[in-house]
Amino acid sequence: MDASRAAGGLREPPDPSNPAGRRYIVRFLDDRDYGRFLLNDRLREPRRGEPDRDVRPLPLIRAVSCPADKAFRLSRSLGDKAVWEVDEPIEVRALPKGAIVTDKGIPWGVRHIQAPQAWGRTTGHRVRIGVIDTGVDYTHPDLRHSLERGINLLNRMALPQDDNGHGTHIAGTIAAANELQGMIGVAPRSLLYPVKAFDHNGTAFVSDIVLGIDWCVRNHMDVVNMSFGMRTKSRSLLSAVNRAYHSGVLIVASSGNEGRVGDIDYPAGFGQTIAVGATNRAGRVAKFTNRSPLIDIYAPGDRIMSSWLRGKHREMSGTSMATSHVTGAIALLLSLKPGLSPGQIKSIVKSSAVPLRKAKAPRSAGELSVTRILNAAERL
Structure with a gap:
C-alpha cells in the first residue's frame, strides 16, 4: 500500500x-x-x-x-x-440564539436525563473535563466553583475567556453549580478546563482543534466535549482523535444541525468518539439534528437554558447542547466508576439508552438516561 x-x-x-x-x-x-x-x-x-x-x-x-x-x-x-x-476552517454552530431568560434552577434537559436522581450517588466530583470551544465566562456565578485554568490557544498569556457565548452555554449544562440563584448542570462537582480554540466568531482551523486535543491528552482530561463539527473528513483530526482514544481520553462530539439523513459531521463521524444527536421535550428526535447509524446516543438539545455571557442565561438549540448533556453524564459515571476505558464508557452509554419514541430505524440509537447508565456500571 x-x-x-x-x-x-x-x-x-x-x-x-x-x-x-x-x-x-x-x-x-x-x-x-x-x-x-x-x-x-x-x-x-x-x-x-x-x-x-x-x-x-x-x-x-x-x-x-x-x-x-x-x-x-x-x-x-x-x-x-x-x-x-x-x-480546513471549522465552526461552532447552534441554531439562532433564543432570548435571554430569567427562569433558572434545574433546566428541563438535566431533569429529563434523570441527573438529579443520581446526585445522591455521584456529582462528578473531581472528574476532569476538557471543553474545546470559544472559552468560558470566568466571571459567571454559576461556574465559579467548577472552572480551572484551562488554556487559550489564541493567546497563551490570557485566560480562555469567552467572547462568543457558545462555550459558556456548554459549560453551564455540564457543570453549573448555583441552584439557589442561577442554575445547576448535569455534573455540578466536576472540574471544567476550558480550551479556547475558537475566536469571537466561533471559527477555528483543524490545527487549532488538534492542539486542543493535544493539550487535553497531556493534561490528563478524563473526557473532552467537542460541540462543533465539519463536513470534511480530516485525516489529521482523525489521527488526533485516535491518539486521544488510545491514551484513555474519550471525545464526545455533536452530529450537526442541518437535518441531514444518513450523514453526520466530523469528528462525530469517527468511530472513536461518542456521536450525539438531539431530542426535544417529548423525547423525539429534533427536526434539526443530523442522523445516521453512526450516532451513538441522543440527548436533550431543543430550547436548552444555560449560562450566558455577563452572568446571564439564554435558551439555545442544537446538537451542541445535546453533547454537553452526554459529557456531564459521563462525568457522573466516571466519578462513580473511575478508570473505565473509552471503549467501556461508550458501550455503557449505548447499551443503557432509552428507546426513542417513534424511531423509524429499528437499530436507531436511544436517548440518554443517567439512571440506567449508573445501574449498568454498578453491575460491572
Whole structure:
C-alpha cells in the first residue's frame, strides 16, 4: 500500500499560491523526521533567527501547520517523507440564539436525563473535563466553583475567556453549580478546563482543534466535549482523535444541525468518539439534528437554558447542547466508576439508552438516561 494512503493524506505538492490565507497540515511519515525537523533551522526565519510564527508544530500527530507557500517549500524538501492536507476552517454552530431568560434552577434537559436522581450517588466530583470551544465566562456565578485554568490557544498569556457565548452555554449544562440563584448542570462537582480554540466568531482551523486535543491528552482530561463539527473528513483530526482514544481520553462530539439523513459531521463521524444527536421535550428526535447509524446516543438539545455571557442565561438549540448533556453524564459515571476505558464508557452509554419514541430505524440509537447508565456500571 502507498505510504501516503496508509497515513491518510496526499502526496502531490500543495499549491504554492495562498488564496484567502489557506493553510496546510504537513504530517511526517516517520517520527524521527519530525524530530529532526523541529531541531533544525526550518522553523526559523533566515534573517532574524526568530521562530516562524506562521509554522505551528502539532506534536500529537507529528505534523506542522503552515501557509500554502511554506508548505510547498517544505514538500519539495521532504519529498515522499510526508503527506499533507488543507488546514480546513471549522465552526461552532447552534441554531439562532433564543432570548435571554430569567427562569433558572434545574433546566428541563438535566431533569429529563434523570441527573438529579443520581446526585445522591455521584456529582462528578473531581472528574476532569476538557471543553474545546470559544472559552468560558470566568466571571459567571454559576461556574465559579467548577472552572480551572484551562488554556487559550489564541493567546497563551490570557485566560480562555469567552467572547462568543457558545462555550459558556456548554459549560453551564455540564457543570453549573448555583441552584439557589442561577442554575445547576448535569455534573455540578466536576472540574471544567476550558480550551479556547475558537475566536469571537466561533471559527477555528483543524490545527487549532488538534492542539486542543493535544493539550487535553497531556493534561490528563478524563473526557473532552467537542460541540462543533465539519463536513470534511480530516485525516489529521482523525489521527488526533485516535491518539486521544488510545491514551484513555474519550471525545464526545455533536452530529450537526442541518437535518441531514444518513450523514453526520466530523469528528462525530469517527468511530472513536461518542456521536450525539438531539431530542426535544417529548423525547423525539429534533427536526434539526443530523442522523445516521453512526450516532451513538441522543440527548436533550431543543430550547436548552444555560449560562450566558455577563452572568446571564439564554435558551439555545442544537446538537451542541445535546453533547454537553452526554459529557456531564459521563462525568457522573466516571466519578462513580473511575478508570473505565473509552471503549467501556461508550458501550455503557449505548447499551443503557432509552428507546426513542417513534424511531423509524429499528437499530436507531436511544436517548440518554443517567439512571440506567449508573445501574449498568454498578453491575460491572
